Amino acid sequence: MKRFVEGDDRKQVALLPECVDDYIGHDNPVRIIDVFVDELDLAELGFSGATPALTGRPSYHPGVMLKVYIYGYLNRVPSSRRLERECQRNVEMMWLTGRLAPDFKTIADFRRANGAAIRNVCRRFVEVCRRLKLLSGDMVAIDGSKFKAVNNRDRNYTAGKIDRRQQQIEESIQRYLDAIETADRISPTGFDVKTMHLYEKIVRLRQQMRELAQIKKQLKKQRDRQLSLTDPDARSMATSGKGSGMVGYNVQAVVDAKHHLIVEHDVTNIGNDHGQLSRMAMSASKAMGKPTLKVLADRGYFSGPE
Known part of the structure; x- marks a missing residue:
């Protein structure tokens, strides 16, 4: 095909194979994930398996699994099965995990067994952002979002x-x-x-x-x-559409006004935002290390006692 940009022959053998690192740009977010996780004390944060067992089959290091989880969070890949496929075909994930490809059950079990530890990682991330002066320090916004559960x-x-x-x-x-x-x-x-x-x-x-x-x-x-019956903690909640209720959770998020970083979050099964304002504001104030904080919220949070 003359006068077109031509690709390499798929069967051409390279005498000097390219390094996987050459495919990842210097400003790629996966490099931040790699550095951030490597600096964490996973045992102190509460991750199971941080100390390997002396017998039995070797397991994946919790740092590798945490990198997979954070990558999926940043790229909107929540499914453990989809994360398994990304580990097998995604060059960024290959670089991040060292070409390891854990199966979907291993990924799901890691997420299920280390919920509290992952929350501690979120708190540690807020502390890093605070030290880097990425937070405004005086103003946040609070809002709730409805997340659908597996319960029909x-x-x-x-x-x-x-x-x-x-x-x-x-x-x-x-x-x-x-x-x-x-x-x-x-x-x-x-x-x-x-x-x-x-x-x-x-x-x-x-x-x-x-x-x-x-x-x-x-x-x-x-x-x-x-x-x-399927998800005992899920509750029926009204949504903005007329007659379009859903069974799910109400996720409360506190976002910094400067760079829109989430500084605090919580999951409830209460269908409205009443009674959530002061609790989330105090949690955000503690996470940011600020005794006073300006908080913005819509009228859904309005309550006399609050």
């Missing part, structure tokens, strides 16, 4: 939802019974295939009624009268 809306129950569902099932049962009665009058032989299907549907619906009755008993034991 049909697997989340309140007293109102159960009552509506029971009413729908009763109406369906009555409709099937009427259809059976009509079929009995019309059909000379009595039972036919359609009638048998209707009886099977009624049996399934009555089983659902018994299950709803059991869920209703469990619901009375819940403090907020709400029950999620």
Whole structure:
């Protein structure tokens, strides 16, 4: 192909192989991740496996796993399966991990077992930003965001939802019974295939009624009268769209006004922002080491006591 920019032959063998470091620019964020994690005392921060076991199969160093986790956070790759693929094909990740490629279960287990330690890393990052004078030091903004949980809306129950569902099932049962009665009058032989299907549907619906009755008993034991079967901590929350509620979490974030860095965060299952202002403001003040702080928030946080 003349007069076009041509690439190298895929089968060409290089006598002097290129170094992986040559592919990573000097201002690439992965270099910051690498330096930041290498300077951390992972055992002091609470990471499990920081001291290797004397026997058994060698494990991945928690520093390598933490680098993978932070890279996924910065590049919006939250899935452990997608992080596994990135380790296998992404040059930046190869440079960061030394060509190691942990499987998705190892990544997920690391995240699950070291939640408190990862929060300590976030606090240490804020301390570094404070020393580098990247924080304004006198003004922050607080807001909440709804994050969807793995719990489907049909697997989340309140007293109102159960009552509506029971009413729908009763109406369906009555409709099937009427259809059976009509079929009995019309059909000379009595039972036919359609009638048998209707009886099977009624049996399934009555089983659902018994299950709803059991869920209703469990619901009375819940403090907020709400029950999620897949993700027990998730709660039904209203969103900005009309009639578009979701089952998830309310993530509170405090952002510095200078460089928009997150200085403090917390996850709650309370559907609104009432009562969160002072708690998050005090946490941000402690994280930034400032006794006084100007805090900006929208009217969703308005409360007399707050």
